[in-house]
Amino acid sequence: MGGVGKTQIATQYAYQSLDKFDAVLWMASDNAIAIGQSFRTVAGGLGLLGTDEETKDAAGASIETLTCSDTTCLIIFDNADDLTSLKTAWPGSISASILVATRDLSVATASTAQHIQVNALGDDEGTRCFSRLLTSALHHRPIFRMLQTSAGALGGYPWR
Known part of the structure; x- marks a missing residue:
């Protein structure tokens, strides 16, 4: 359900959890293009962008860098309503905490161990x-x- 505060809840959780993680990554996940741009931003912040080929594999480079380190991180996929796009970006072997904000219950149940449904207020x-x-x-x-x-x-x- 849109407009009930999922992004605000994710933002608040991120701020309250800053002391638990070395890195908090906010991934705009509206579609595959937004996810790719988010990974390019992360890769740029990690100093991983150089050639065009490296830029194309920003997601892989970002995840590999985090996987090969002792960095604890929280990855937030915001507006992740496209399960196919989310699956292509989902870190397979990284040991991170992942929060998914989505309107689509099938995305929430397919990609996470636990989910919380946020409903409109009465x-x-x-x-x-x-x-x-x-x-x-x-x-x-x-x-x-x-x-x-x-x-x-x-x-x-x-x-x-």
Whole structure:
């Protein structure tokens, strides 16, 4: 489901886990082109790009470099809704923690050992979420009613 905060959850997890990993790699995974560009960016950051041939194999070079080192890393595949593209980029032998943010349940269950489904908030949960953001709302009834109406209009999504 789009717009429920999967990318925000992944971002928050990455920030909270910075002390656990030597490297955190964020891979835009909307399609094969985005994944390839993400690997080229990683390879460039690792100083692995040189010839055109090396650039073409940026994914392999990036993974090989991380595999052959003692580096602990978190790889986040964001918007990974294309299972075929994800499988071509999936590190086979690397010992890394991998987080996949996807709308497609088949991608989540095919590529990971565990998955967490993130759903839209209900009207009451949405109201409480708005209330936390606007602390005065609990003490001002008209604002609270407006928040209830807004949460319902958003269909449980944190934003639209």
